[in-house]
């Protein structure tokens with residue numbers, strides 16, 4: 001099984017693409033969903049976050065849920081608080097992703113999709129060889145973000161500018177997904193990519209045979225020298 005990375009700019013269509021993969025029965029590891037899960041009450045990062053930032057960032061009248069927007073505002077403007085938040089949440093997110101990956105590994109799928117906005121920033125492209133980048137025009141990105149999140153133009157621009165530019169991501173991509181058209185056009189592109197990725201797949205029996213062969217020829221060499 002191999003991992004296909006999926007990234008893009010804010011609101012360029014990653015979740016829309018993920019859903020298309022999901023609808024075709026392909027497992028998706030969603031980094032944003034993991035990040036939400038680990039800070040839920042009872043989640044692996046919850047108690048530490050509460051101890052670090054204090055009860056005023058949690059809604060105790062509604063089950064103690066994290067007030068994401070309130071915390072987001074302070075960490076956006078304070079680098080040391082942002083580092084503390086990342087130091088607490090990132091290891092928990094990585095652990096959850098590893099568990100999900102191992103589960104998928106033994107489920108017999110040909111490949112899985114790893115959906116994360118910060119694929120390049122997090123250095124995941126060093127270990128993931130196939131990276132899909134979904135893009136649209138800057139005007140569409142701004143318009144879709146404002147429409148979906150009902151935020152101001154200023155807020156939308158500041159969020160878009162806080163990430164690596166889409167042109168740089170496009171340069172680093174293995175496969176580009178053009179989301180400047182309709183969602184139906186995007187769906188057809190993703191289906192074509194799925195056919196391509198499935199045709200690349202080497203059945204696990206062949207891989208196992210290759211590994212066994214390498215093991216068999218390297219074992220006598222290993223014994224001779226050690």
Ligand SMILES: Nc1ncnc2c1ncn2[C@@H]1O[C@H](COP(=O)(O)OP(=O)(O)OP(=O)(O)O)[C@@H](O)[C@H]1O
Nearest residue numbers: 009010011012013014015016144148179181182183
């Ligand atoms: N081709 C399209 N035409 C019109 N609207 C679209 C198209 N593709 C996606 N959208 C809409 O744009 C918005 C952003 O899409 P989506 O949520 O998939 O982006 P995203 O990259 O996952 O966002 P984020 O970076 O916030 O995770 C959504 O409301 C979605 O329905």
